[in-house]
Amino acid sequence: MADEKFKVTIDGIPVEVAPGTTILNAARQVGGDIVPPAMCYYSKLEGSGGKCRTCLVKVSKGSEKDPRPMPKLVASCRTTVMDGMEVQNITSPDVLEARKGVVEMLLINHPLDCPVCDQAGECKLQDLSYEHGVSQTRYEFKRRTFEPIDIGDNIKLHMNRCILCYRCVYVADQLTSKREHGIINRGDHAEISTFIENALDNDFIGNVIDVCPVGALTDRTFRFKSRVWFTKPVNAHRNCPTCSGKVTLWYKGEEVLRVTARKDEYNEVEAFICDTCRFETKKTADWVLEEPTSISKQSVIDANHYDVFNPPPVIKKNLQLQEANEEQLERTERLK
Amino acid sequence: MLSVKENTTVEFSLTLLDKFAETVARYPEGRQKSALLPILHLVQAEYGWLSVDAMDKVAAYLDIRPIEVYEVASFYTMFFLQPKGKYVLEICRTGPCCLVGAERMMQHIEDKLGVKEGEVTADGLFSWRGVECLAACGYAPVLQIGPEYTFYENLTEEKVDQLVDELKQKAQTK
């Protein structure tokens, strides 16, 4: 039974997946436009998903055995496939209409302060709104507001921007031993908070920044330094005693403005990184550079794209670094 | 973040700790977090509200993170995270009660006590607030007063006046 596969059709495209796979992950195996957007689901965080409702899809046929359609749209991130299931995502006007509604809901209390938000350019809510939203809001009331606060030396919380995906809570629960922050209050008064003045301080807590789909949790060491699309991401690694040490360095000129985990095409980190790598290791000399990070053509960061790795001068000056980056330098030479 | 105006430190009495233990015994081994809501009720009945220190001590007792207590206490409307009056009049403000005059009764309570919803009277005796359906719609309008949540049904202006006066007297004689 180990290699048993379920046949599923998503927007008319057949795919075979292992039992227990969710509709969303089945769609990711196909890839492309039929992959439902996910603002709260995060494959590396247990229990995540189901909350934002952006990934709603229509199950037009339940399974081969029971072909009845499901009565309501379902969250594709938390619904597992059945053999013979037929799913409609972008081919269903109902789904698109519902998604438009969800995006509108997510935006009614959002400050739309993209011009001053560090997340702009790599914000999933921004992408979602471009794709599914409407250009004008129908919401005419005062938005819910909170004061931005520092939670710890390195992390800034802009609760106004939060969409309550709970990812950061799962990070603290699953990656650290002492969760200091959580969701307090309820309904649209719910907020991410430490409740009492309490600094988030833990070897892995910086990952909350990477998992945050919006600009609610940002890196204070990168704050207002540059728009992301003016920075150049380069994959690098180092021998880190705490984490995998595999990161992306975001360069502006010769300066590393910030360090993040490497992210895949669904904006999920490949491996969580420790706070020492993220906040305290910002000299090129600390890293072995690999290659330019691949950036989706749709991303605004790609506007500044470059295929050729232009090694920062420091590498040329330092023999040790030259050796460490030998392979990369050779490739750069070849590409020239 | 909530503004936590005061943080009264507490020391749970042995009687209270006995009640905690009795509560925890209702659940399977390792599921002591289930006792959180009953224990918060016990603590609030004792001190009138839940200070951060009280919540931290509950967390320590149940061997959970303090934030887990804050999360829960702030989710449920019965828990007070700020000090309140000795008597908190909680009047139902949901549909069926409003059909038979709950809004008028709320106005009357405000006038009678001379404080707005959520505020405490100068003598520290009273607070009042509108709460959602108390499941007593057939006896509307209704109000309740903790910690035993005694019910007062079919309210009229006279009944409210009488109740407030009685509570004032009760507080004085104590």
Add this chain to the structure above:
Amino acid sequence: MARKLLLAHIDVPGIHTFDVYRQNGGYRAVEKALRTMSPDEVVEEVKKSGLRGRGGAGFPTGMKWGFLAKPEGVPRYLVCNGDESEPGTFKDRFLMTHIPHALIEGMIVSSYALGANTSYIYIRGEMMPQIRIVEKAIAEAKAAGFLGKNILGTGYDLEIHVQPGGGAYICGEETALLESLEGERGNPRIKPPFPAVAGLYGCPTVVNNVESIAATVPIVNDGGEEYAKIGIERSTGTKLISASGNLVRPGVYEIEMGLPMEEFIYSDEYCGGIPNGKRLKAVVAGGSSVPILPTHLALKTANGEPRLMTYESLADGGFVTGTAMGSGGFIAFDEDQCIVRNTLNFTRFYHHESCGQCSPCREGTGWMEKVLHKIEYGYGDISDIDLLWDIQQKIDGHTICPLGDASAWPVASAIRHFRDEFEWHILHPEEAQTRNYGLVTEGVMSSE
């Protein structure tokens, strides 16, 4: 006189005590079930009875019990849902206050049927007096040997504990209730898995309403078939109706399923009509969540048939001209009540009670409240009605739990049946502050 099963002895003095309850035939069902029936036979009787969940969803109780997974070596739980919070509903409070042993007896019978050895009764925290009453009843039953180890010498063990809620309507949703019972925020779980497979502490669990559990007592005593003889179609047995609003005699009534709504409202056996010589304007038949109906559709279906108090008849016409049985929270509105104001009130309730987990409900309920507030207080725009309609559509069916739907339906039905009243509010903002639009007469949809 209609047959009474749950409240037959309600007028007996001292019926809340064990002794009086026992003298009036109480705990016979426990003796019968534990001594003469296997657990599966009890389940079978409940299936035969056609009993449907009395908490609101109306799902067949026997079928729900049949879904319970029974893996070896894993405890199973019965959790009673006494988080009665649906506006208009107060039957469970009534039952627990006046005849608590009916619940305890039902709990023992049901726990036995499901193979549970520890059961919990989750009662909303505001009902502290009822919590005390039920705790006392448990102690009495235990002292009499109906709870604890080796009940009646049959070898069956059962402990029942009462769990107080903390003030959250959402905990009436069964998975939110389980979260709350585990000491968590009342966030509904994402299903599947359903509680029958992974419920309390990850173990197979059945969650039943107070009234459903109490109803198992007459079912065991008289047999499921006898119970099913009462009522019409798939609405069997008796139902507790909480009657509130503008009625001469509001209160809790036990009715036989199939009673015409008109009789329920106007007969002297039940609510006795509308007070102060006023006329009936609208009815919410099953708690605030179900669609509101104007009088003509409440008393008769769109086909002109008398509207009966059954699951089927109330739902006749779907949501276009019908409503739902819900939890049996019957709210009557007289001609002076304002539908816009009431819709605002209900919507504020759902906004206040939204757990905030999923976006359409968290954001949408607050948005609807603000728009309704604007209309009610004279700042509305005609386009706001369509906006409201659109928002409720964007919530309905798109949320994790039924609270989203429950917030959408009252708004949708108010607009559907009383659109002219919304329009009048918007077009006559000043007048709307001082007087009510009044009755909508059948078939007339003028905007003055």
